Amino acid sequence: MTKCEQFDVVIIGAGISGAIMAQQLGAQQKKVLILEAGTGTDGRFFNNNDKKGYESYMDTFFTAMAKIPNAPFPNNPNAPQPLVTDTRNMSDGKPITNNGYFVQMGPNPFASTYTRSEGGTTLHWLGTCLRMLPEDFKLKTHFGHGLDWPISYDELQPWYEVAETMIGVSANARDQNYQQIDNPAVHIPFREGYDYPMEKIPQSFLDNYMNQGLQGMSVTIDYHHYPIKVVSTPQGRNGMPRGDYRPVGAVGNQNLGQRCAGNSNCVPICPIQAKYNALKTLAQAKTTGFVEVRNQCVVSDMALDEYTHEVKTVIYKQYTDTQTTDYEVKTVSGRIVVLAAHAVENAKILLAAGIANSSDQVGRNLMDHPTMLTWGLMPTDIGAFRGPGSTSGIPSLRGGEFRRKQAAFRIEIGNWGWSWPAGAPISTVPDLIDNKNLYGAELKRAISSVYPRMFRLGFLVEQLPDPNNRVTIDERYKDQLGNYRPVIHYQVTDYTRAGMAQAKQVSDELFAYLGVEAYTQYKQSDPGYVTYQGEGYSYNGAGHLVGTHIMGFNAQTSVVDKHQRSWDHPNLYLVGCGNMPTISTSNPTLTMAALTYWAADNVLKALEQT
Amino acid sequence: MYRLDDFYDLSATLTDYPVTRLIGTGVGNEYNQTLSQWVRQDVLDELYHCFSQLERNNDGQVCPQALRHQLLSNEKYGPIARNIIKMWYLSIWYKMTDNWSMTYGIPAYSSPVIGVESPTPEDYIISNNAYIQGLVWPLMGSHPMGAKQPGYGTWSDAPLNSIASIHLQ
Ligand SMILES: Cc1cc2nc3c(=O)[nH]c(=O)nc-3n(C[C@H](O)[C@H](O)[C@H](O)COP(=O)(O)OP(=O)(O)OC[C@H]3O[C@@H](n4cnc5c(N)ncnc54)[C@H](O)[C@@H]3O)c2cc1C
Numbered sequence: 001m002t003k004c005e006q007f008d009v010v011i012i013g014a015g016i017s018g019a020i021m022a023q024q025l026g027a028q029q030k031k032v033l034i035l036e037a038g039t040g041t042d043g044r045f046f047n048n049n050d051k052k053g054y055e056s057y058m059d060t061f062f063t064a065m066a067k068i069p070n071a072p073f074p075n076n077p078n079a080p081q082p083l084v085t086d087t088r089n090m091s092d093g094k095p096i097t098n099n100g101y102f103v104q105m106g107p108n109p110f111a112s113t114y115t116r117s118e119g120g121t122t123l124h125w126l127g128t129c130l131r132m133l134p135e136d137f138k139l140k141t142h143f144g145h146g147l148d149w150p151i152s153y154d155e156l157q158p159w160y161e162v163a164e165t166m167i168g169v170s171a172n173a174r175d176q177n178y179q180q181i182d183n184p185a186v187h188i189p190f191r192e193g194y195d196y197p198m199e200k201i202p203q204s205f206l207d208n209y210m211n212q213g214l215q216g217m218s219v220t221i222d223y224h225h226y227p228i229k230v231v232s233t234p235q236g237r238n239g240m241p242r243g244d245y246r247p248v249g250a251v252g253n254q255n256l257g258q259r260c261a262g263n264s265n266c267v268p269i270c271p272i273q274a275k276y277n278a279l280k281t282l283a284q285a286k287t288t289g290f291v292e293v294r295n296q297c298v299v300s301d302m303a304l305d306e307y308t309h310e311v312k313t314v315i316y317k318q319y320t321d322t323q324t325t326d327y328e329v330k331t332v333s334g335r336i337v338v339l340a341a342h343a344v345e346n347a348k349i350l351l352a353a354g355i356a357n358s359s360d361q362v363g364r365n366l367m368d369h370p371t372m373l374t375w376g377l378m379p380t381d382i383g384a385f386r387g388p389g390s391t392s393g394i395p396s397l398r399g400g401e402f403r404r405k406q407a408a409f410r411i412e413i414g415n416w417g418w419s420w421p422a423g424a425p426i427s428t429v430p431d432l433i434d435n436k437n438l439y440g441a442e443l444k445r446a447i448s449s450v451y452p453r454m455f456r457l458g459f460l461v462e463q464l465p466d467p468n469n470r471v472t473i474d475e476r477y478k479d480q481l482g483n484y485r486p487v488i489h490y491q492v493t494d495y496t497r498a499g500m501a502q503a504k505q506v507s508d509e510l511f512a513y514l515g516v517e518a519y520t521q522y523k524q525s526d527p528g529y530v531t532y533q534g535e536g537y538s539y540n541g542a543g544h545l546v547g548t549h550i551m552g553f554n555a556q557t558s559v560v561d562k563h564q565r566s567w568d569h570p571n572l573y574l575v576g577c578g579n580m581p582t583i584s585t586s587n588p589t590l591t592m593a594a595l596t597y598w599a600a601d602n603v604l605k606a607l608e609q610t
Numbered sequence: 611m612y613r614l615d616d617f618y619d620l621s622a623t624l625t626d627y628p629v630t631r632l633i634g635t636g637v638g639n640e641y642n643q644t645l646s647q648w649v650r651q652d653v654l655d656e657l658y659h660c661f662s663q664l665e666r667n668n669d670g671q672v673c674p675q676a677l678r679h680q681l682l683s684n685e686k687y688g689p690i691a692r693n694i695i696k697m698w699y700l701s702i703w704y705k706m707t708d709n710w711s712m713t714y715g716i717p718a719y720s721s722p723v724i725g726v727e728s729p730t731p732e733d734y735i736i737s738n739n740a741y742i743q744g745l746v747w748p749l750m751g752s753h754p755m756g757a758k759q760p761g762y763g764t765w766s767d768a769p770l771n772s773i774a775s776i777h778l779q
Contacts, residue, residue, distance in 0.1 A: 061756060062738040065702070202763040239762075262764050265756035272759070385752035387765025415765065416755075425746045429699055433692050439682065440626035440674070443695070444749060451750040452769050 010334030015120020017575040018340030019281035024600035026288030037079035040118025040295040045252030079116040087527040103487040110490040112541030127236035129590040136584035147581040150562040159594035170198035171234030185399035197245040207392035236276035302353040343578035347548035365465035365547035370539030374507040375456035376516040384417035398585040407499025417454030459503035497532035548578040564599035616658040635743040701740035
């Protein structure tokens, strides 16, 4: 081992949470080191001889047969990552230990993934940036289950504004307060006079078609009527700036990515970086001159000071390249240590180190949005396969009294036809040629008359925190560097299944209202096939991994306090969606980013005090 | 380039796109090369001969029924024809059956480029550029996902599918 370097703050993970922390601290001239497990592009956009730039991700994407979220990013056995194609049906009741990175203990498979490369999972996120509802912070109080947050919407509100500005979110506040929806449970108060840094991203032709087609529609749940309203979605994607705000272009080529140009490829990769990714915040962090990012350093352990219980050293394995297992073990120390390695990896590191777990809650309460899809053909050409993945949704059922009995959900309107449910067009056109025996003009007609009408909805259904849904570690399961693979226990309970059943009911009514020809099919062989009251439904992963080191009111029942600090170790802060005690119905990253800005402020104060 | 003109001729009939449109993609050479990489030359010769007979027998216009009878349903030619269509639309070379490859193909293990153990390679995308030129994208009224960006806000416009699929000829 080499001699131990000293920093003000050591951050583990160069994803959005780590980048925000580094940028905020570097701007205040704190000396920061980020240790990042994956490989990186070092601020380059173009390849430079043998040094790869962001464009190398595009090359890999173009020739990848399965265009899954992780397709563009290097397959790196030294920092392995889960793939959606690893997920298997578990109805035979047996654990799956040797298929991909996760060890799946069931009873249901965990279907979500993340990315382990510099920049983290926002390299391939969609960019949806919704705020949570005020009632989402108090589920236990309002509905008698789930958990309350130790922080309220009102307290987080100013940090939402910071996060929306720093990420660069395009939306109109007057749409996003949901005042236009006649369901007070979903109304979100915005500060008087506040607006997002950029105007809303234009809604797709499909959105507008649905908006008109759904006028007057409502659904009934427990004798309550809920209007079905199409609302544009706030997105971390460059649009038309307001006031003197200037969009942040691509890292390594500022002229690119000034506005979304409609590449229709946000997931898995925006070719021009009009979509926000954490490389942008990392670049800002580096320009402070106080932040160093060290790639290919996998943190595996932490050591404590016996007397103060502070984290004394961070221990990592630095490897030379992705294809060999050569590595050196090194240590660093920081006055403060911030764990920002993503919900699952954070829990894994804490469990491996055996720290921060006096509550026994580390790894527990793992949540996601089981995402149920429905799909069909619109009666007319709606111009499918164009624009950002989703530009609008139906938020009407994000909240309401029904949450006592069943899960709330948000409806996402997909702009890319059947690409998610069926892999269209790449996976579906061969069937027209091989089995439907079409060629020439008939084949052309079959494609041009059907594909532009393809339509799908996604229902992001909430899960409640359940201590049995958890990430653990096991000596038997390690990667090639000897680091633990996540062992996952996961179940979709009846509360969520009831929400899926309700969602399907809403979808059926909506299809009937619009005259959609339904093609939805849930097969028993689907990895995420579950039943509820005799009917079958299938879920997919949303990539929204939440709740593995929850914040709470006391050290007995939670891992971090309201300030995002470990209850057990005074110089250890955790950031990321793992801190969130409930998931509710919003994609979690904006809320997590708001919490991270708040956490950075707390770290700064703590540094000043010591 | 082996019998490129014949390749375009056959492709035009199989896809119903004029040869000029196919040449315009700029990747016809790559597809033709791919074909010669996996299909024996004498088999290609026979295929083109069969096709030219169909043209000749019907004054240059291939009769759809004859095409189905002589070519698409033929165990030797059918798989080649379908793979040609799939290359144009999706820019992917699809694995032939082992049996077909052993009889009519150039087994992959004899190829210095790929050198796999099975007689046929797995499905693969022919090249970056070929992916971008796939005919399926404009036919759907769209663009290849991740390339040929149509510009800010274009997704709000009414679809122009009919223009892309018909007038482009
Ligand atoms: C397909 C998909 C779409 C999504 N779309 C949305 C969306 O539209 N809206 C939304 O709100 N959220 C979305 N998400 C979720 C979002 O991407 C995550 O919530 C967010 O990226 C989490 O940020 P993070 O910083 O905690 O982790 P990450 O972004 O995953 O970053 C963690 C970093 O830590 C590094 N790391 C991991 N282990 C170690 C280690 N041992 N040592 C050192 N470094 C380590 C990783 O390599 C990575 O760089 C999506 C996710 C997916 C998969």
